[in-house]
Amino acid sequence: MADISVDSGRAPRERMEVRRVPFSYEQRSTKERVGHWNQGSPEFSHIVNSGSLAMPYLEPYLIRTMRAARDKITDPQLQKELDFYCAQESTHFRQHKKFNDTLSEAGYVAVREIEARVDRDYKKLGEKKSLKFNLAYAEGFESMALAIGEMLIEDREYLFGNSDPAVASLILWHFVEEIEHKNVTFDVFKHLHASYFWRMLGLVYATGHIFWRMGQGYRDLLREDGLWSNFKSRWRMLKLLGRIMKNVLPKWLRIWRPSYHPSQVPDPTWGLDWAALFDASPEGAANLDTTRLHEPQPVALT
Numbered sequence: 294m295a296d297i298s299v300d301s302g303r304a305p306r307e308r309m310e311v312r313r314v315p316f317s318y319e320q321r322s323t324k325e326r327v328g329h330w331n332q333g334s335p336e337f338s339h340i341v342n343s344g345s346l347a348m349p350y351l352e353p354y355l356i357r358t359m360r361a362a363r364d365k366i367t368d369p370q371l372q373k374e375l376d377f378y379c380a381q382e383s384t385h386f387r388q389h390k391k392f393n394d395t396l397s398e399a400g401y402v403a404v405r406e407i408e409a410r411v412d413r414d415y416k417k418l419g420e421k422k423s424l425k426f427n428l429a430y431a432e433g434f435e436s437m438a439l440a441i442g443e444m445l446i447e448d449r450e451y452l453f454g455n456s457d458p459a460v461a462s463l464i465l466w467h468f469v470e471e472i473e474h475k476n477v478t479f480d481v482f483k484h485l486h487a488s489y490f491w492r493m494l495g496l497v498y499a500t501g502h503i504f505w506r507m508g509q510g511y512r513d514l515l516r517e518d519g520l521w522s523n524f525k526s527r528w529r530m531l532k533l534l535g536r537i538m539k540n541v542l543p544k545w546l547r548i549w550r551p552s553y554h555p556s557q558v559p560d561p562t563w564g565l566d567w568a569a570l571f572d573a574s575p576e577g578a579a580n581l582d583t584t585r586l587h588e589p590q591p592v593a594l595t
């Protein structure tokens with residue numbers, strides 16, 4: 294485990310840490326038990342599964358983009374932050390891959406096509422688009438991820454309550470670290486380009502792209518479970534998406550302010566408490582008690 298204390302003068306003091314969190318996923322008896330890790334909400338389970346399936350393609354693309362920019366950066370502190378960003382993203386997609394493998398091993402045949410679609414997209418973006426565009430995409434994605442991370446943490450009891458502790462812990466860990474590195478792509482983009490138009494282009498493109506692909510992914514997974522044509526499931530999905538949009542939209546809209554900087558977004562206390570829990574007990578941080586998510590605490594050992 295390594296950590297960096299960043300005091301760059303550009304933003305308030307922040308801390309980023311590369312953590313090896315010991316997640317382990319229980320063997321489940323049926324395909325649905327694996328896919329519906331939140332049994333109370335197969336719909337939210339598959340929204341998250343669809344996002345998770347994109348990570349081993351999206352995050353390596355972000356890393357490639359940032360590494361391509363590294364030599365153009367004249368600020369050594371920003372280069373150091375960029376390296377930590379890449380190290381954090383690298384642990385993220387490796388952990389997601391382990392979880393994603395449980396979905397394909399459980400028998401979800403849609404996994405292959407969902408992965409192939411995003412793999413093609415990110416290869417194409419990397420090959421065909423300019424570094425400026427890809428940096429704008431990376432910043433757009435990260436600003437959106439910060440808004441989503443805040444929303445997930447604020448609404449954690451509704452979204453993750455009583456779900457599989459390993460999967461809930463994986464997702465919440467990922468977003469705690471997304472919040473930790475919230476400034477890096479913004480500062481890199483600003484350092485090299487400082488264009489409001491391109492920043493907005495990246496935000497709109499990245500948001501539209503990832504929502505489109507995630508939508509296709511959860512639809513395919515729900516279809517495979519026979520739930521896409523189920524009226525009750527569709528109604529639950531509509532209500533869930535309405536709730537998510539209502540909570541995320543104001544956070545997403547603030548990114549449009551010309552004076553926006555991610556450091557203006559205060560770190561949620563729960564995320565800071567999670568980091569302290571990890572320092573005390575990595576196993577505990579990998580197994581949050583989803584019946585008591587108001588504060589980060591591990592499943593009690595019996």
Ligand SMILES: [Fe+2]
Pocket residue numbers: 352381382385386467471
């Ligand atoms: Fe990440």
Ligand SMILES: [Fe+2]
Pocket residue numbers: 382435438471474
């Ligand atoms: Fe990130």
